[in-house]
Amino acid sequence: MGADPTLVAQLSRWLADTDITLLELRGPAGTLRLVREKDGLREEALAPDAAASEATETVLAPFLGVFLVRHPLRLREAASLGHRLNKGDVIGFLRVGPTLVAVRSPCDGFMQDVLATDGATVGFGTPLFAILPLLPGVSP
Amino acid sequence: MIEIIEAAALATVQDLGRVGALNLGVGLAGVMDPMALSAGNILLGNEEGAAAIEIPLFPFTVRFRQSIDFTVTGADCAPSLDGRPVQPWFACRAEAGTTLTLSVPAAAAWPAARAYLCVAGGVDVPLVLGSRSTQLRGSFGGHLGRPLRNGDVVPTGVAKGTASGIGLVPPSLDIPVSVDGVPAVRVLPAAEYEAFTPEAHQRLWSCAWRITPQSDRYGFRLGGDELIPTAPLELRSHGIVPGVIQVPHGGQPIIQMRDAQPSGGYPKIGVVIEADLWRLGQAPIGSRIRFLRCTWDEALDAGAANRRWLEKARRTVSILADRRTV
Amino acid sequence: MTASHPRTSLLGTTALLFEAPGETTLATQRRIWALALEAERWDSVREAVPGMNNLMLIFADPPRRLDAFKERLVEVWSEIEPLPFDGRCIDLPVVYGGDGGPHMADVVEHTGLCIDDIIALHTSPTYTVYALGSHPGYCYLGGMDVRIATPRRKVPVLKIPGGAVSIGGSQTGVSASAGPSGWNTIGATDMTFFDVDRTPPALLRPGDSIRFKPVRLLR
Structure with missing residues (x-):
């Protein structure tokens, strides 16, 4: 795979002391992911073509509404960047008048990016989140 | 059926209260936060006054004996179903045998004290004198006339509507009332208001009153400056209602709450308007509240604003719920 | 007032x-x-x-x-004209003093009367139920002799039992269920004043009246 084992070990130790759940190293030889699970760190090596062809899942707004990254009662985001997601997890909200519609993760994966502005009114189909799916066949 | 696995003290079955029995000496009882109860019932397609479980202390754990739609409104107590988080103020589906756990409310955008577990079809304890609310003094209504205990099995009714699968923004965030950044409730002066000193009047409206630990469903004892009448007052026993701010001899006010006795004789300096009792009912022990003087018309408008919020919630929930099922 | x-x-x-x-x-x-x-x-x-x-x-x-x-x-x-009287009168057997009347001594001390006089004064009137309130089935009574009036207790009792006959200021009453009270309890009765399974649930209504009948004195 070509990644320096010493560097990986160092990064792993460093990662263990943080609340970062995903670290991705991309190089010409491929991609290495360090994924933090409940019971420790897991390495995931991807071949270059797999990494390149891998599609980011974009989550679109199902309604017209006000986009919220956190439940109105909560002080923290429903899913912060790098957050490990299960399919169906609530990752954001659309507010329509007094009602809230949950935006859910379409797949197992990681929160890669928030594409809309918290508090902004978004139309139907507006991209809200980019999710990095877990590779098929790789069970967490 | 809901099985109570772990009940901290004083969780009770409540609806909107027992009206029409005052002439029997029977007080109102009912939920401390009627907006949270109505909102929960709207999310589940229930009648607005269907009974629920009011939970003032945590942790609280139940097992659903059959598949059922539910929602947890009121305080955000980080509800989780078999360990997976569920959103507060959202209608959710529980499969038979799953366990719902509610934890001590964490810091939130709306600090609140009580959570409501509402279920599709409502909590189906028998109606007693027209209500399912627990009447603690006299021990009737609710579940066997007492707070819930571990091992209790509470019946649920037949769901009439369709649970929406969506959520509501708590009305405290939508229609807040505060003075100088402190949560406030609106107050109308009461019969003995003029019998208090000018200092007492000034203190009533300017003090950030602390909810002391001697506060419960019967009454909230407030900590703050003393309110002293110009002369001792002797009153004849008369009917009183939740929201009445009584001032006993020590000068520390007590606000009557839902389980308060329906008659009394202490001097009354003011009354929290009915439209704001839900705000007060959620004030955590140790938090502070301000009293905001209002006019009769403003008080009635506040009640109309609550009804408008519920009406809008009902309408929007039904529109969005329809779109989801298509 | x-x-x-x-x-x-x-x-x-x-x-x-x-x-x-x-x-x-x-x-x-x-x-x-x-x-x-x-x-x-x-x-x-x-x-x-x-x-x-x-x-x-x-x-x-x-x-x-x-x-x-x-x-x-x-x-x-x-x-408005006064409502015609159509109430009924019930007799309440009361055991005065003893464990069921723990504050009799305080009434003796405050009034300066002996127990027999207090009981005589407490049992002689017919008390009219003016209103119900306080707690389910509780009756506010009018007609107590002011000679046995005794101020409410400085420290309320956390739980007095249902059926407790007590004096608070110039009023007397009977607790319909166990609960806190600042009144002086001088006796006890077995009567059930409230039962939700009964129609009507309250034994008495405004206009009815009560007579206390001493069945026993425990000294």
Whole structure:
């Protein structure tokens, strides 16, 4: 795979002391992911073509509404960047008048990016989140 | 059926209260936060006054004996179903045998004290004198006339509507009332208001009153400056209602709450308007509240604003719920 | 509180309190009962709840024009006739003193009377039920002899049992269920004043009356 084992070990130790759940190293030889699970760190090596062809899942707004990254009662985001997601997890909200519609993760994966502005009114189909799916066949 | 696995003290079955029995000496009882109860019932397609479980202390754990739609409104107590988080103020589906756990409310955008577990079809304890609310003094209504205990099995009714699968923004965030950044409730002066000193009047409206630990469903004892009448007052026993701010001899006010006795004789300096009792009912022990003087018309408008919020919630929930099922 | 004119005041937006002027009398109370029956028929009133020479009107829907409501109430009061008496009278057997009457000694001390005199004075009147309130089935009674009046206790008792016969100031009453009380308990009765499975649930209603019958004195 070509990644320096010493560097990986160092990064792993460093990662263990943080609340970062995903670290991705991309190089010409491929991609290495360090994924933090409940019971420790897991390495995931991807071949270059797999990494390149891998599609980011974009989550679109199902309604017209006000986009919220956190439940109105909560002080923290429903899913912060790098957050490990299960399919169906609530990752954001659309507010329509007094009602809230949950935006859910379409797949197992990681929160890669928030594409809309918290508090902004978004139309139907507006991209809200980019999710990095877990590779098929790789069970967490 | 809901099985109570772990009940901290004083969780009770409540609806909107027992009206029409005052002439029997029977007080109102009912939920401390009627907006949270109505909102929960709207999310589940229930009648607005269907009974629920009011939970003032945590942790609280139940097992659903059959598949059922539910929602947890009121305080955000980080509800989780078999360990997976569920959103507060959202209608959710529980499969038979799953366990719902509610934890001590964490810091939130709306600090609140009580959570409501509402279920599709409502909590189906028998109606007693027209209500399912627990009447603690006299021990009737609710579940066997007492707070819930571990091992209790509470019946649920037949769901009439369709649970929406969506959520509501708590009305405290939508229609807040505060003075100088402190949560406030609106107050109308009461019969003995003029019998208090000018200092007492000034203190009533300017003090950030602390909810002391001697506060419960019967009454909230407030900590703050003393309110002293110009002369001792002797009153004849008369009917009183939740929201009445009584001032006993020590000068520390007590606000009557839902389980308060329906008659009394202490001097009354003011009354929290009915439209704001839900705000007060959620004030955590140790938090502070301000009293905001209002006019009769403003008080009635506040009640109309609550009804408008519920009406809008009902309408929007039904529109969005329809779109989801298509 | 005495005044020459009736007084009305708000209990928030939930209710309006009407207070009759003058000393507390049965004659006034009979007019309060009549006013309650009348006001209960009004659309804006959900419940009319008599107290001691006063009346609480719970709003069905609080009227925007409050002054008109108050004026109507005061006007009706000025013309209303006392409700005819049709109550029934029940005898309550009471065991005075002992464990069921732990504060008899305080009443003795305050009044300077002996126990036999206190019991004689407490059992001689026929007490009229003026109103129900406080807790399910509890009756506010009129007619106690002021010679046995004893101030409320400085420290309330956290739980007195149902059936406790007690004196608070110039009033006497019987607890209908266990609960806290600041009154002086001088005796006990076995009567059940409230049972939700009974129709009506309360044993007594305004206009009924009570006589206390001493069955035993425990010294």
